[in-house]
Amino acid sequence: MDVINGFPGLMNYWIVVFLMMTGFYIVIAQDNLVKKIVGLNIFQVSVFVFYITMGKIKGGTAPILADGTEIYSNPLPHVLILTAIVVGVATTALGLAFVVRIRDAFGTIEDDEIQAMENED
Amino acid sequence: MGIMAVIGIAVARLHNLFAVVMLTGIFSLTAAVLYVVLDAVDVAFTEAAVGAGISTVLMLGTLALTTSEEKPHYPGRHPWALVLVLLCGAALIYGTLDMPPYGDPTSAIHHHVAPYYLSKSAGHTGLPNVVTSILASYRGYDTLGEVFVVFTAAAGVLLIIGRAKIGRRRTRRMAPGELSTSMRQNVILRVVSKLLIPFILLFAFYVQWHGDFGPGGGFQAGVIFAAGFILYALIFDIDTARTMIPPHITRFGLAAGVLLYTLVGVASMLKGGTFLDYSVLAGDPVKGQHLGILLIEFGVGITVAAAMISIFFTYARQER
Structure with a gap:
């Protein structure tokens, strides 16, 4: 706890930006389709962390009402991200299904090879 | 981090x-x-x-x-990608300079609906877990939408790779449990998972029905329930696991969960409320809210579990 709390206030956001850009780089610069999907996942997690970070209140606790606690962290981002994670895995599965299908049709999952094949036709 | x-x-x-x-x-x-x-x-x-x-x-x-x-690539093929990413990152970092510092209770997002939910939800729904109250009651529309997305994605996976298509490269079917041949011969894994799986499933039910008091709810329960089955299929035998939950049951569950959720909404309309307003479901508004939340969480759980299980089996039974 204290390690994170001790940092200057914007540290979390900077790491979020770093992760987001890592994911973005993987998506645009890598040719492997599975890796692109992993990149999208990293991008997604960075957005999740961003939301949850905004919901945190210093000294607060988890938003489950109990006697004796006054400060709760903001529950709204938690709800949004909770559902987003499950939707995220469902859409990831859909993306991976496309990858499997593309491999069936082209015999490769490298983006540049698929492009080359398309250009030949 | x-x-x-x-x-x-x-x-x-x-x-x-x-x-x-x-x-x-x-x-x-x-x-x-x-x-x-x-x-x-x-x-x-x-x-x-x-x-x-x-x-x-x-x-x-x-x-x-x-x-x-x-496929191995030589590095530096995409110099512009790196430049673009760095530029974007710099712009975003510049943007964060205007953000409130970490954990600041005075920042803007803590001043609109959040205090309302925190102070009123116990009185409205009688549940201590504010996250569940918001998820199922205040933001029931959103959650219904999310469940539909899960449903659609699972249906999409089933449509795209769910059955053998004409013209697909067909060499051999993946042998049952081929992902894990070595896993299946491991005595420790077999014994431990045999002992654990009933508890995993039981835990899923606990998470499902206790989600209104502690952390948990339909989304988590559905995923844990599916994980129990997937563990069984990985360690023992995919075909046996599939006979326990045949495809038509998962397909039925996929639709039934969404349907249950929607029907709760329609039922509250028939009883004189608005769509997904659970207060009218029972004589006492608080009890009605509680009933509605339990029902729709159950619907969410069914759909999510069915979606995960059917997606997994679709992958496991592919021909390669």
Whole structure:
């Protein structure tokens, strides 16, 4: 706890930006389709962390009402991200299904090879 | 968070996709720990079950069906990508300078609906877990939408690779449990998982019905329930697991969960309320809210579990 709390206030956001850009780089610069999907996942997690970070209140606790606690962290981002994670895995599965299908049709999952094949036709 | 950054870089550099997938699992677990530190216990729960469990299994399934080595590239093929990413990152960092500092109770997002939910939800729904109250009651429309997205995605997976198509390369069917031949001969794994699976399923039910008091709810329960079955299928036999939950049951469950959710909404309309206003479901508004939340969480659980199980079996039974 204290390690994170001790940092200057914007540290979390900077790491979020770093992760987001890592994911973005993987998506645009890598040719492997599975890796692109992993990149999208990293991008997604960075957005999740961003939301949850905004919901945190210093000294607060988890938003489950109990006697004796006054400060709760903001529950709204938690709800949004909770559902987003499950939707995220469902859409990831859909993306991976496309990858499997593309491999069936082209015999490769490298983006540049698929492009080359398309250009030949 | 430093660990997450390091893993991110490793993922970008590695060529062995198997290692990449494993790192993604670790990445998710790290994220889950971070969510606990940031007080988001419900979210951490979901991330641990989904990110580290289900999505890793799905990615491994894809690798088994395609290839686990990335074609080697010489570095620096995309100089403009790096430039673009750096520019974007710099712009975003500049944007964060206007953000409120970490943990600041005076920042804007804590001043609109959040205090209202925190102070009123106990009186409206009688539930201590504010996250569940918001998820199921105040924001019931959103959640219904999310459940429909899960439903649609699972239906999409079934349509795209669910059955053998004409013209597909057909060499051989993946032998049952081929993902895990070595796993299946391991006595320790077999014995331990046999003991654990009933408890995993029981835990899923606990999470389902206790989600209104502690962390948990339909989304987490559905994923944990599916994970129990997937574990069984991986360690023992995919075909046996499939006979326990045949395809038509998962397909039925997929639709039934969404239907239950919607019907609760329609029922509250018939009883004189608005769509998804549970207060009218029982004589006492608080009891009605509680009943409605339990029912729709159950619907969510059914759909999510059915979606995950059917997606998994679709991958496992592919022909490659």
